[in-house]
Each structure stands twice: as structure tokens, then as C-alpha cells.
Amino acid sequence: MIIKRLELHDFRNYKELIFEPKSAGVTVVIGDNGQGKTSLLEAIGFLATKKSFRGATKEAVIGYESGETVIRGNFESSHQRDILVETSMTKVGRDRFVVNKQPLSRVAEASRIIPVTIFAAHDIEVIRGAPSVRRDYMDQCVAMLFPRGSSIISSLEKVLRQRGVLLKQSGGVLTPDIGATLDVWDQQLSLYGSKLVELRRELLEMMGPYVTEAYRRISGKSEMVAMSYKCSWTGDLYRGLVDTRKDDLRRQANGIGPHRDELEIDLDTHPVRHNGSQGEQRTAAYALKVAFHALYRDTVGEDPILLLDDVFSELDFQRSEAILNSVSATQTILTTTGNIPEILEPTLKIHVKQGTLVDTVK
Secondary structure, eight states: EEEEEEEEEEEETEEEEEEOOOOOOEEEEHHHHSSSHHHHHHHHHHHHSSOTTTTOHHHHHHHHTEEEEEEEEEEEEETTTTTEEEEEESSOOOEEETTTEEEEOOGGGHHSSSSSEEEEEEGHHHHHHHHHHHHHHHHHHHHHOOHHHHHHHHHHHHHHHHHHHHHHHHHTTTOOOHHHHHHHHHHHHHHHHHHHHHHHHHHHHHHHHHHHHHHHHHHOOOOEEEEEEEEEOOOOHHHHHTTHHHHHHHHHHHOOSGGOOOOEEEEETTTTHSSSSSHHHHHHHHHHHHHHHHHHHHHHOOOEEEEEESGOOOOOOHHHHHHHHHHSSSSEEESSSSSOOTOOSSSEEEEEEEEEEEEEOO
């Protein structure tokens, strides 16, 4: 997969922009902090996932003096299929997301249409952050890898929202009507929740060998990386929901389910989240990214676009070189304040200043 052209209208500090990276090889975007280089990668990420990898809200990315932002990207798959993706987001009103001029029924499906792998300095949070960060990571991978993944995730999210609203409306009181409605939502939560857990477990099983190999290559050490999935319940999920219903009513919030599960990552049997050094945690985080990139390529037969947001400032030369050697990509776009690893051999350098491409060096 490659991006041939990116157009931005009122996106962050870009009023109008046309960005045409090299179709093959490495495009390096150079600029000081705050000039807009990361925003280019963020915009591509929006077209692929409808989310900001920086965790920003849509209001934050819409130009200060504008009520709407438009992002448009021309992509080409490995089978020479042209794909036009466009999204418009407004501060007031409905957002729009279209692929080849057809509305996308589920935004989560975008990640299967435009696969990207994004490396950023905050990736370490997938290791040391809250359990929700690891759940989100698994679900992003599930949505990309499995055809039914995005549908299951969307259905489960809808059930959790509706069930949560019902619990708050109950005021903590279990009336016959509340009980009957909870029966319906619990059946749906059990159905979609069990399916998602099955896909998460399958993902981890498929990724296991890739993660260990990626960690070994990046760190230069032979530690074994083990990933284990921890459910927030035992036995049948529906039975568990019924058994904990009083607790949910008392708290007026959803209790057990895949939204409470945890991914544990061990390095030679020790939890890297608690016992790993910062270097080991960062290496483990990047190993997860390298591993899924390779798994996706081998399983789907498409190279995700590789986006690297100033990650080499946090790594020594050995790890930087190892990551670049471990990730195969048709197209790579990298941002930096100026330090470019020698191994890169960029095919295009672009300088960004105050939201403007000021010069290009080929």
C-alpha cells in the first residue's frame, strides 16, 4: 500500500496543503517541534483509522479559524487498485467518511482498506500504561487482520453503551422491566464479547513467534517474550453477567466483559510492565509494532504504509538500525528534527516550517 497524494484543508496549522511523498522508498519530513511535521502523519492516520494516533479530539485538529477540516488521500494497493479516501470533520454536525465516493458503513472498516503501521515515542504506553491501552491495541490489530473484526467490535461497543445507559437509568433498582431489558443486553454482550475474546486470543497466538523474533532483533538479546490474555470472568460470560448484575446496578456501570480484560506481557517470565527497565519497555513496545506489521504482511499479502514519528530520538543506533532492518515496507514516511539514521538512504527530503513545505531536496 502506498499514498500518492495527501490534501489538507484547515487541518491543524495547515490552511491548504498538497503533499506527494515518494511512492517507493523513504520520504523524510524535517522540521523543528511544533512546525507541523507530525500533523502530516496524523492526517494519514486519520484516513486509515478515523482516529488521531496522538489521542487528539476532532475539535483539536480542525483549524483554529475554521469550522471544518477536510483530509483527502489518493492511495494505491499492491494490486494497482486506486483508492480515494476522504473525510470531513465539523465542530458542529455529522462527520463524513467516504471511500471511492461511497460512504463507509463502519469507520472501523477503514483500517482494512488502508493499512498503516505507526511508530511514535508514546508507543511505550502500550507496555506501561493502563489496561485500556493494551485492549485498544489488540482491537486495532483485530480490526485490521480479521474480516469480521470491525463488525464485532462495533456491535460490542453499541451494546456496552446501551447497557451502561440502562444501568444509570435504573437508579440502582432492579424492576421487572429493567431486568427483562438487561436479559436482552446480556445475551448480546455475551455473544459479541465471546467472539471478540476469541479473536483477541487468536491474534496473540499468531503474533507470539513474531514478537519474540522482533524483540530479539531489536535488543540483540535472546529473551523470550510471552503474551497472555486474562479474562475478567471465569466460565460462561452470560452466567457471569447474571451473577454480577446486582453489583452492576449498585455501581450503575458495566462490570465484567472484554472491556475489562487485560493483556499481560512477560519478558523471561517477568512482567515487563512492572519489572522491565524503560529501555526494555520501549523495545517491547516497538517489537509489538514490528511483529504485527510482519504478521499482517504475511497473512494479508499487503505491506502497510510505514509511518515513523521522530522515534529515533528515543533509541540508540543499534535499536534504530534493528527496527529499520526488521520492518519491510514499500513506502516509509518519517519525521525528524534533523537526525536521520545513515541506514535510511532517503529518496526524498521535505522541510516543514509553520505549516508550510518550504523546500524539497530529492
